[in-house]
Amino acid sequence: MIGYQTTRELKAARAKYRGQIIPKPALTIMDAETTRLTASDLAARALKAGNAAPDFILPDVHGEPVRLRALLDQGPVVVVFYRGGWCPYCNLHLRGFQRRLQEFREFGATVVAISPQLPDNSLSTKEKDELAFPVLSDVGNKVARQFGIVFELSDELVELYRKFGHALEDFNGADGGRELPVPATFLLDGEGTIRLAQVDVDYTRRIDPDTVIEALKAFKMLKTIS
Numbered sequence: 001m002i003g004y005q006t007t008r009e010l011k012a013a014r015a016k017y018r019g020q021i022i023p024k025p026a027l028t029i030m031d032a033e034t035t036r037l038t039a040s041d042l043a044a045r046a047l048k049a050g051n052a053a054p055d056f057i058l059p060d061v062h063g064e065p066v067r068l069r070a071l072l073d074q075g076p077v078v079v080v081f082y083r084g085g086w087c088p089y090c091n092l093h094l095r096g097f098q099r100r101l102q103e104f105r106e107f108g109a110t111v112v113a114i115s116p117q118l119p120d121n122s123l124s125t126k127e128k129d130e131l132a133f134p135v136l137s138d139v140g141n142k143v144a145r146q147f148g149i150v151f152e153l154s155d156e157l158v159e160l161y162r163k164f165g166h167a168l169e170d171f172n173g174a175d176g177g178r179e180l181p182v183p184a185t186f187l188l189d190g191e192g193t194i195r196l197a198q199v200d201v202d203y204t205r206r207i208d209p210d211t212v213i214e215a216l217k218a219f220k221m222l223k224t225i226s
Helices: 003-023 024-040 069-073 088-099 101-108 117-126 141-145 155-163 167-170 207-223
Strands: 055-057 066-068 077-079 109-117 135-137 149-152 180-183 184-188 194-199
Touching: 003 088, 024 155, 066 069, 066 167, 069 155, 077 088, 088 101, 088 109, 088 117, 088 141, 088 207, 101 109, 101 117, 101 207, 109 117, 117 135, 194 207
Parallel strands: 077 109, 109 135
Antiparallel strands: 055 066, 077 184, 149 180, 184 194
């Protein structure tokens, strides 16, 4: 099995979208937002390895509540925050976790994906990407805010997404048209302590699922030794 496939897919998508699909004026707006977020130090303020993850209860695609603490009682949990099913990079990243889902399960780990989408739109993402792990709706970004990864979009970017057919209020509800989480992945141990955290204000970059699996292996070895 070829490793780091998701990273290669994301790089190929970035080259395709930036080189062939997205007009230069639109790229200028997107890059300005990334520059602004970098200057804001958002990633530096987000939760990090060693921090305790906040417990939460969020609805799945069928409206059933899912509690983090209940998942942690079964073992490690990988929490993947994504922007929405309208984002091609998010879909590639989620499909990467699906591709490695059996390996995560072999380590007793649960993968959950979280976005600000309404449950019906989360269901569309789950079905489109054929995801066999929980996809949760954090409407209003309440949980993402606790992890420190929420930002408000510029007026220019909101309008650009609307022109691209990605009006955020259609995906996230009437009050969800101006905020998003930056893509982030957190590996939590059974106690809810963050063992690995990746937060990147550049939405085209994500941690590879293989890297998370390597961290799980290392964590399991450490527990065995101790």
